[in-house]
Amino acid sequence: MGLSVTISAADARDAEQILKLQYLCYQSEAELYGDWSIEPLTQSLDAVRAELAEGYGLVARLGDEVVASVRARTDEDGTVHIAKLIVHPRLRRHGIGGRLLDAIERHPAGTDAAAPKRFQLFTGHRSEGNLRLYRAKGYARTGTREIGPRLTLVTLEKAA
Secondary structure: OOOOEEEEEOOHHHHHHHHHHHHHHOHHHHHHHOOOOOHHHHOOHHHHHHHHHHOEEEEEEEOOEEEEEEEEEEOOOOEEEEEEEEEOHHHOOOOHHHHHHHHHHHOOOOOOOOOOOEEEEEEEOOOHHHHHHHHHOOOEEEEEEEOOOOOEEEEEEEEO
């Protein structure tokens, strides 16, 4: 598929499109775990704006449409916490998620953040597509945390 997808920094003006895309993308996760109260489906527009302001985000666009997004923040010990990597369902399995993950790892963390030492992210234990992508990108499982009877979060990391 010859997609002319461009990746750029996200800002507050993108928040509404990101939130709508996030809601669409996390429907499959909610169905997989039988839980429609997961945070990405209940997050407010103000919360998305705050995440972008407190950290940084990237969007992938097809023309003017935001078709994928990822957010991250770097803590004081140099861990880059990557979150909410989403790709529009009609564009999955075309390499956009991998491109966004590569781009967020290269993104400058900002002047007040520590230099990246490691990248960390998490996903649900049944999210095989996500786990496959993260393993392919060099991430290794470092822990799990049971959230409820249907969901265990798998934490994955790799060195910067």
